[in-house]
Amino acid sequence: MxxxxxxxxxxxxxxxxxxxxxxxxxxxxxxxxxxxxxxxxxxxGEELIEAAAQLTSNKIGEVLNYAPDARSLKMLIAERLRHEGVAAEPRQILVAYGSSQILGILPHVLINPGDTVLVEAPTFMGAVRMFARGGARLVGVPVDSAGLDVDALEATLRELRAAGVRPRFLYSIPTFQNPAGVTLSLARRQRIVQLAAEYGLLIVEDDAYVDLRFRGEPLPPMAALDTEGWVLRIGTFSKILAPGLRVGWAHGPKALIDRLFMFKPEGSSGPFVTHLVAEFSADGRLxxxxxxxxxxxxxxxxxxxxxxxxxxxxxxxxxxxxxxxxxxxxxxxxxxxxxxxxxxxxxxxxxxxxxxxxxxxxxxxxxxxxxxxxxxxxxxxxxxxxxxxxxxxxxxxx
Ligand SMILES: Cc1ncc(COP(=O)(O)O)c(C=O)c1O
Missing domain, CATH: 3.90.1150.10 (Aspartate Aminotransferase, domain 1)
Known part of the structure; x- marks a missing residue:
């Protein structure tokens, strides 16, 4: 045997x-x-050591025992989202072990074997592999120098609808895309949000790199343009603090956030690291x-x-x-x-x-x-x- x-x-x-x-x-x-x-x-490194020393001397019971995520971290994430124009609430935020964990849980909540998922072509294959493991049939939508080609997206949605198929979601990396480096224009963001409302399309907006802007003005995320609850916005502290901390998050419709949480076997995402990120980030340090x-x-x-x-x-x-x-x-x-x-x-x-x-x-x-x-x-x-x-x-x- x-x-x-x-x-x-x-x-x-x-x-x-x-x-x-x-x-x-x-x-x-x-x-x-x-x-x-x-x-x-x-x-x-030094600043994180100092923050860790503060925590272990002042909050040892909260940070080294079984405990929920640091509430101060969700408040910080909500505040940063509000700054981007998203009407964010801490109860609509899920903290996870890196945004990868959220991308890994998504299939449990949204994908049945054979379901269609729309992805940019090219895209971040770490995400695609997780969707494929959930049994997704992946349909690529091309990307050009202004990001995802919205005409191609609309044509794909129309074809799928004609065939009786509703894609489970569109996975998009709108800003400084991985790998293409391009940024989705404002006009395209607006049209994608309109298409989402028209087709009942969930947008998984992974903005891992958004804070690392070298020039030009920031653009509103699709989560800020959407008024009907069709956007799950995903972010990470990996690119702006340290990937080894493994802290990422999602913000979106409460029903979806609650279900994603149910598939996180470990419950909270590490009281120690979540307090550490919040402590480091306080007072404008982040x-x-x-x-x-x-x-x-x-x-x-x-x-x-x-x-x-x-x-x-x-x-x-x-x-x-x-x-x-x-x-x-x-x-x-x-x-x-x-x-x-x-x-x-x-x-x-x-x-x-x-x-x-x-x-x-x-x-x-x-x-x-x-x-x-x-x-x-x-x-x-x-x-x-x-x-x-x-x-x-x-x-x-x-
Ligand atoms: C677009 C994108 N999303 C998510 C991730 C994963 O980041 P994390 O470290 O938060 O799991 C990466 C990492 O390279 C990425 O490029």
Missing amino acids: QLSELFTPQARELAPPIWAAPPVAGAIPLISLAYGLADPLMLP EAHIAVLRQHYAAKCERMANALRRELPEASFVMPEGGFFIWLRLPSGVNATELEPLAIQHGVEILPGSRCFSDGSGDDHIRLAFSETPAEQLDEAIRRLAGAIREVGSYLDS
Whole structure:
């Protein structure tokens, strides 16, 4: 008798995680541009230690015992949402272990096997994988330089309605999109909200990067434009404080928030970390920290963009106004999946575009994260990438 016979069909089908060793680039240490990690220089270790010391001396019973999430954190999230124009209430907020946990719970509440879910193409595959595990049939809607293509969305909704299908939700990353770096225009936000009301479409608005704006004016989130309760807004402290704390949240219709909560087996999301985030953020400290992050990441984005213009004028990109990524269109004929191992040989790791599309297309692009890599290594990383691309190009010419 085999242990694996006890696994559910779903667990049997899942590929086991690959705990691969990081790729090695021969003699040269590899520079990775593949992942959207925070810059270690920007993690406020000292301040978090001070905040933790405060908590353990003043609130030990609340922070180290079984207890609900810190109420002060929900108040902070509600206040930040109100600042964005969302009529937020703490009781409509769910705090979770990162926004990933919310994306992981959504299928339990909303997806039956075979149900249709609309996703941007390209998108954050971490989310898509979780929707697929819930049995979703994923339908991609293209993204261009102004974000999700709303005409294509409307056409898809019309076709689905004609076929008697109501999608369970639209998953959208409106600001500094992962991976495309683009921002959904105001006009498109307004139209999507209208379409949501017309089609009874739930919008899952994942705005993980919204606070990291380098230039331009902030746009109202779809949650602020919606008056009928069709938006679940998801956010995270990973990009503005520290991903290792694992604190994210959702705000939306109470009926949905309550049901999401019921699928969180651990109840509260860690009294210690939720109090810690609230303590750190008090008295304007979080906003001051975000202002420093914006400048820091803006300079890194600029540096990577300049290096790309210099080293790879034959590749193109839309300059992002914020976030962690540049989405690079490769010179014609260069395939991202073929480029990946060659780039590693040249000492740089990239993310092939096909990892960001639910249908495996997209290998005419690569995603380059400028967030984690030390600023002074970005020029060298792009020089190495250009070397790898030229090598593919020379095969193409020969
Ligand atoms: C668009 C988007 N949503 C959610 C997440 C997950 O963030 P968290 O650390 O809050 O789980 C990420 C992380 O990269 C992301 O890019």
